[in-house]
Amino acid sequence: MMNATPYSKLTPDCILNALDSAGFPCDGRLAALNSYENRVYQIGMEEGLPVVAKFYRPGRWSDAAILEEHGFVRELAESELPAVPALAGGDGSTLHAYQGFRFAVFPRQGGYAPEFNDDAILERMGRLLGRIHAVGALRPYQARPGIDIAGFGEEPRAYLLAHGFIPTEFRDAYRDTTERALEQVRRCFERAGEVARLRLHGDCYAGNVLWTGDGPHLVDFDDSRMGPAIQDLWMLLSGDRIEMGRQLGHLLAGYETFFDFDPRELHLVEALRTLRMIHYAGWIARRWEDPAFPQAFPWFESPGYWHERVLELHEQTARMAEPPLWSI
Missing domain, CATH: 3.30.200.20 (Phosphorylase Kinase; domain 1)
Structure with a gap:
């Protein structure tokens, strides 16, 4: 243990x-x-x-x-x-x-957080990710797991439901909502079909990007796994569908300078976002006995937190039924 x-x-x-x-x-x-x-x-x-x-x-x-x-x-x-x-x-x-x-x-790597609403920064970030993925595609990981529905959705959902973190009044709603959400996740993966999997950063959000006079640096590869290329792109997007499409267009303009992008992976954007939401809650639950976690996440066992998660996953289920995000 x-x-x-x-x-x-x-x-x-x-x-x-x-x-x-x-x-x-x-x-x-x-x-x-x-x-x-x-x-x-x-x-x-x-x-x-x-x-x-x-x-x-x-x-x-x-x-x-x-x-x-x-x-x-x-x-x-x-x-x-x-x-x-x-x-x-x-x-x-x-x-x-x-x-x-x-x-x-x-x-030690210095730097500052970039502004990802800047088109030039997005294109430069896309070029970096394209070059990283070109190296990541050369050989697979053997010892590190991949990003999949079981590990990021089914297993953390089961852990949460089995260990009493969810308040009684939201337990059935969370069970039903996550079941419907994961059904839509599977449909998104079916629509995408067999897409290439490569070595990724895996947790490519703004907090793991440092900008210097030489441009962007990616730090903290601790969550690096095998997965679809879009995993390292979607977390850099924010705003409504139109804004995310615009941002994605600039990212891909830089990305495809160095590595081809399979547009079928756009079916996975909201599915991967949904899996991350479920996985994140499961991650906190699995670490709850570490004293740092109750101190950092005091709201985790509150009814309000789980009410928000049920609503969030309900909205994600609707988004996954919509046409995929397209670059603009």
Whole structure:
């Protein structure tokens, strides 16, 4: 059974000693960065610039899955793409262990959040994603799971219904609404047909994009999986259908400079959005015994939260029955 408080022994001394043990001598400066799934810190070095250390949540990924992610990011960097690969330690490995914790060390990447309502930024972001997907399509992951209906929809739904997080008055409504939503998700996948799956960033939203004078950098490939290309595009879209279509048009104008896009994948936009909604609630539920989660998500067990989720999924079911989003 996974430890309910997996980070209780990850003290500042443990963190600094862990980096020293891997060949990264620290100067004692340590600042926690925003992260719930893992624990991430900026740490000062005795020589050179600070680094970022990620301590992986115990039990989530196998060593092989973590090293596959590191390998993909290294491939991107070797292809002169703005990705931030993990640093090798004294033993030449990018995955380190100390007192039961596994961790990786990265160069610190600065930057600011881009404005995705700017057409030029969207096209530049599309070019970057096209180049990333061209590398991602070269070989499949072997140890990391894919994005699918079972893992992102059926399993988290079953977990939520089985573990009492949903208030009694919304339990039947959530069960029925998610059942109808997943029926529509399956229809969307049927309409799209067999689409190519490739190595993706997997969690490509604005918070994982940093903009510098050299353009965009993608950070945090922790959720990298096999899936359809549209997964790395749809989360950059916002607004109504017309606005999202306009944004998508600019993204694809840049994207198709480097990689072909299969328009059948547009059938999956709202289906993938629906799966993300269900998966997100299931993710919080599965982490609830980690003390950081009730503190960060105090509204999770409130009736108001689940009322909103039922309405949201009802609306998604209607959207998935509509014609797919088209680029403008």
